[in-house]
Amino acid sequence: MEMGKSLLFLLLLISLSLDVIVSANFYNDVDITWGDGRGKILENGQQLQLTLDHTSGSGFQSKNEYLFAKIDMQIKLVPGNSAGTVTAYYLSSQGPKHDEIDYEFLGNLSGDPYIMHTNVFAQGLGNREQQFYL
Numbered sequence: 001m002e003m004g005k006s007l008l009f010l011l012l013l014i015s016l017s018l019d020v021i022v023s024a025n026f027y028n029d030v031d032i033t034w035g036d037g038r039g040k041i042l043e044n045g046q047q048l049q050l051t052l053d054h055t056s057g058s059g060f061q062s063k064n065e066y067l068f069a070k071i072d073m074q075i076k077l078v079p080g081n082s083a084g085t086v087t088a089y090y091l092s093s094q095g096p097k098h099d100e101i102d103y104e105f106l107g108n109l110s111g112d113p114y115i116m117h118t119n120v121f122a123q124g125l126g127n128r129e130q131q132f133y134l
Helices: 002-022
Strands: 030-034 039-042 047-050 059-062 086-092 100-106 115-121 130-133
Touching: 030 039, 047 059
Parallel strands: none
Antiparallel strands: 030 059, 039 047, 086 100, 100 115, 115 130
């Protein structure tokens, strides 16, 4: 009988989890925090588009905190001579002892490899930087 209750609880948990996944909507789940119109929510809340132009980029912030997540994204780097630009993606918690994961793609001269620069902060301490030549 205990196994039956455990199985029922597991099925209920999976059902609730799928409901949360299916009902995800960027209109409800995030705020576009900067970008002066360069951040957009599209496809009835199913897609978030952040763009970079000659002036600046854009950013968003989740309305909720998460212990873990799966993230799927497509990043388009600045083509050609992109020296002086940084295309970045990072996750960060709030507060003076924040946790953060950074991915930065450093601009380059035409023909040079892109450099991916990473850093991890835990309890507000970084200095875990690495660079990868792509």
